[in-house]
Amino acid sequence: MKQTRPRDLFAVGLVVAVLANLGIRLSYGSLPQIPLLAGATFGVLGIAEAIAGNALRARIRRRPGTEPVQPLVAARAVMVAKASALAGAIMAGVWTGLLAHVLPQAGEITAASNDSLSGGIALVCALGLVAGALWLEHCCRTPDDEPGDEPHGRATGADHP
Template sequence: MKPIRHRDLLVAFLGAGIVAHLVVSLTYGTLPSFPAPAGVTLGVLGLAEAVAGWILKGRVERRSGSKPVEPLVAARAVLVAQASAVGGALVGGLWAGLLAYVLPRASTVTAAASDTTAAVVGLLCALVLVGGALWLERCCRTPDDPDEQRRDGGSGGGAATR
């Protein structure tokens, strides 16, 4: 299994941001206001994935007192991490597109001022999700992957599932 490319996440983020900005600019007057805590769920998921990564890292490295990770568990964790990273990039792009539209209007339009807060919270929480997902994916790499040793010059840290 190959690690997710950061370039793919950036393309998803930018694409979703452009689409969101276009849709919001065409329909902003008809949209309901966005609640400020709307994106908090993504941040909570990101923190949960970071904690899961920290726990799995100890098990993958076979630290004393921890039981080894079954390969299927590591593969599922990597799949969840990759899906979360893409989902977080897409939703982050949506929040960024909204933010790009409402931020310049926040001083003159009352609704845009409150939507700016929601967009900032949503964008930050989406970035937390992407960060937690990338950390979880990285924690599932085994220290003895020969492909990773070639890329890193022998330092180890390959994917837990190949």
Template sequence: MKLRPTRVLDLVANVLLAAVVAWIGTRLAYSSFPPISIYAGASLYPVAAIEAVLGFMIRARVNDHRIGDGPHQLHPITAARAVALAKASAQVGSLAAGVWLGFLCWVFPQRDTLRAASADAPGAIVGMAAGFVLVAAALWLEYCCRAPEDPTDNAATT
């Protein structure tokens, strides 16, 4: 089975499905939720930063043709693990963004009538943005792990 790039349409479907489920859950149980702080969704930012830096490091080694099992080379298994991390992170980020979006879709219209809703909205915005930032970093990492194209060997064919 061939590993294919993550499809953006699948990530959009994750966001929408998670948003609908979160909106329903928030609508039914908002009164029992604890207060949402600004830091509630911020935990995804460090993961996104690490993946973005990892993407730049892998891309540099691929561009310099430093792939192999020697010192200062990118081992192919490491690249495969980075792709697995990127694919999983894209899914997690899209689901997290969807959950925060669904929560925000219920909280934001209520912010004028409920004091708690106005206090929870900034944390939901930070969380939703963190989910989308993680998706972007994961897609970047996945892109950086692509195998370089093999140049055609014109000398051998002439």
């Protein structure tokens, strides 16, 4: 399984941002006001994943006083991290698309000003989810997977042409 690449998440977020912006431009007048803490749940999930990542990292590295991690638990944590990173990137794209529409109008329209604040908070929380998910995925790596280690026991450098 390959590690999630931030550039892939950025690409997903960018495509979603463009699509969301187009949809919002067409329907903004008929949308209800966005609650101030609409995206806060994503921030809470990001924090929870970062905390879980730290706990799993200690267990994977078999630090004293911790129980070893069952391989299936680590695999499930990686899958949660990958799904959360993708969901966070998608939602960051949605909030970016909203902000691209409402920020220019925030000085003139009260609803746009309120939605700008809500969208900004939600965007930060969605990016927090992405960060927490990437950290959780990183923490689930075994010490053998750390950078600088040779994959599959192969040597690098002068040993290979």
